[in-house]
Every structure is written in C-alpha cells, then in structure tokens.
Amino acid sequence: MQTQSVDTLAAVAAVDLVKVYGSGDTAVRALDGVTVGFARAQFTAIMGPSGSGKSTLMHCLAGLDTATSGQALLGGTDLTKQSDKVLTKVRRERIGFVFQAFNLLPQLTAAQNIMLPLELSGRRPDPHLYGHLTESLGITARLDHRPGELSGGQQQRVAIARALMSRPEVVFADEPTGNLDSRSGAEVLLFLRNSVRELGQTIVMVTHDPSAAAYADRVVLLADGRVAGELDRPDITSVSDALQSLAVAR
Numbered sequence: 100m101q102t103q104s105v106d107t108l109a110a111v112a113a114v115d116l117v118k119v120y121g122s123g124d125t126a127v128r129a130l131d132g133v134t135v136g137f138a139r140a141q142f143t144a145i146m147g148p149s150g151s152g153k154s155t156l157m158h159c160l161a162g163l164d165t166a167t168s169g170q171a172l173l174g175g176t177d178l179t180k181q182s183d184k185v186l187t188k189v190r191r192e193r194i195g196f197v198f199q200a201f202n203l204l205p206q207l208t209a210a211q212n213i214m215l216p217l218e219l220s221g222r223r224p225d226p227h228l229y230g231h232l233t234e235s236l237g238i239t240a241r242l243d244h245r246p247g248e249l250s251g252g253q254q255q256r257v258a259i260a261r262a263l264m265s266r267p268e269v270v271f272a273d274e275p276t277g278n279l280d281s282r283s284g285a286e287v288l289l290f291l292r293n294s295v296r297e298l299g300q301t302i303v304m305v306t307h308d309p310s311a312a313a314y315a316d317r318v319v320l321l322a323d324g325r326v327a328g329e330l331d332r333p334d335i336t337s338v339s340d341a342l343q344s345l346a347v348a349r
C-alpha cells in the first residue's frame with residue numbers, strides 16, 4: 100500500500116518501490132515500499148546505516164537494477180517498464196554518474212573521457228559548457244593527460260565534467276568523496292553545490308559522511324529499506340544527530 104504522496108513534478112521519484120534480492124528463506128527485502136521525490140535543481144543526500152538500501156535505491160532510480168514492484172520515475176518515464184535497450188539509452192542521455200572510484204577510461208585523455216558519453220549518443224558538445232565546466236573545475240591544464248597522470252581529486256573533477264556535459268536530468272553521485280582527502284573532497288562538494296545553484300542541476304548523492312551531506316539542500320534518511328525521515332538545510336550536527344537516533348532506534 101502506498102503510504103506517502105510524491106511530487107509528480109520531481110526530477111526523479113520512487114513510488115512504493117520494493118526490491119527483494121533472492122527468494123524463499125534467504126530473500127532480502129532491500130527496499131520495502133520507498134516513496135520519495137527528488138526535486139529539480141536541488142542537491143539531495145541519501146543517508147542511513149549500512150545495509151539500509153541506499154545503493155539499491157540509487158541503482159533502481161538510475162535503471163542500473165530492476166525493482167521487484169513499484170515505480171522508478173525519471174521525468175515522466177517509469178524505468179521499471181523499459182527494455183534493457185531503452186534503459187541503456189536513458190542512462191547515456193538523461194543521467195550523469197559520479198562514482199567513488201572515478202571510473203574513467205584509462206587509455207583516454209581527460210578531454211576524451213569528458214566527451215565520451217556525448218560521442219556515444221551522437222550528440223554535439225556545447226563548447227561554452229565545456230569551457231565553463233573545465234575552467235570552474237580547474238582542469239584546463241590537465242585535459243591532455245590520462246587518468247593515471249592525474250591526482251584523485253583531479254580524476255573526480257574530470258568525472259564530474261563528464262557527468263555534466265550532457266546536461267543530464269539528474270546526476271547520481273555514489274560516495275563521490277569516498278576516495279579523496281578532505282580538501283579535495285570539499286572542492287568536489289562545493290562544485291556540485293554550485294552546479295545546482297548556477298546550472299540548475301539536480302543531484303542525488305549517497306554518502307556516509309555527515310560533513311558531505313551538509314553541502315546538500317536536503318537529506319533523505321533510510322533505515323531497513325524504508326524512508327525513516329528527512330532534513331531540510333542540513334548541517335553536520337543535525338545530520339549526525341539524526342543518524343545517531345536511527346542507530347539507537349534499531
């Protein structure tokens with residue numbers, strides 16, 4: 100049964116989303132009826148204890164995993180009803196990804212990595228956007244370098260330029276600062292926040308780190324595969340307190 104309403108104008112939404120891994124005695128209900136919307140031009144962090152379903156929710160909303168029931172809406176498209184072929188196209192053209200491990204192609208230069216998703220979908224790059232992104236990310240002097248010649252922070256900034264170049268409807272960031280020192284991490288988070296303010300980008304980020312979540316406009320808390328609460332305008336203290344309460348309640 101659907102217990103919450105969801106903003107139908109949201110960039111991304113889950114409606115009564117259920118994901119069960121396995122079957123019988125060993126079945127795991129990773130998502131147990133999640134209804135939540137992610138507004139356009141907002142930066143939302145998804146948080147919760149280990150095993151609460153954060154990655155599963157993100158993967159279902161990004162068309163990387165199939166839900167057992169419910170809807171995973173991107174704009175007006177229910178991803179749970181699409182073929183693998185359509186999902187590949189949706190991921191390439193409508194979604195940007197930023198991963199903890201950067202996931203750049205090692206044999207390509209930074210510039211080639213940034214252009215790759217557009218090339219694969221046969222779209223022309225916007226030179227103005229390319230200039231804006233590479234300059235504001237501070238990577239103009241590194242564009243001819245391969246990932247192996249870049250620091251972790253530089254690699255993640257290249258990955259962010261790649262994610263934003265296609266003007267995606269949403270960027271999903273999975274622990275984007277997990278492999279970075281605190282200074283590089285802060286630069287990445289500041290840039291993500293600015294892209295929401297300046298480009299109207301929608302960002303959904305999974306993180307364990309309250310100081311990373313404090314860059315977001317909103318935090319959605321998961322526990323045991325359900326939405327357990329949310330915070331608007333989070334700061335480190337309010338996020339840490341909310342996580343602590345969830346841990347105590349378990």
Ligand SMILES: Nc1ncnc2c1ncn2[C@@H]1O[C@H](COP(=O)(O)OP(=O)(O)OP(=O)(O)O)[C@@H](O)[C@H]1O
Pocket residue numbers: 120121127128129147148149150151152153154155156
């Ligand atoms: N492929 C899978 N097969 C079986 N169970 C799975 C699979 N993937 C996830 N799970 C289970 O689903 C539940 C939710 O996992 P998920 O990875 O979404 O949690 P999480 O909140 O992202 O955890 P973490 O913070 O540790 O990364 C967990 O109990 C996990 O063990």
